[in-house]
Amino acid sequence: MPLGGLVTLFLLLPNLLVVFFPPTSLSGAAVKKSTSTTTMEIVERIGQASAFVTPFFYPLRVQGNLETTSLAGMILALIFHYINGSGRPTR
Secondary structure (H helix, E strand, O other), rough: OHHHHHHEEEEEEEEHHHOOOOOOHHHHHHHOOOHHHHHHHHHHHHHHHHHHHHHHHHOOOOOOOHHHHHHHHHHHHHHHHHOOOOOOOOO
């Protein structure tokens, strides 16, 4: 696996918590969605899929200043992703 695939794996790491600690109750009733909302959700899912799959096909090389800066940015973004608690339902 290219090193870029580790980015995807680290993004998906919190999802393992759901495997080991499944939610005990699911709240919320079915909500009718507009066509534009459904369209935007489809576009969002395509973006998520491409963001998760693409790193597996491209190597991540840390050789110069640009690559080091990019890696630092990815690490910071991942830290903010974890701090934000992304994936939690909002009300």
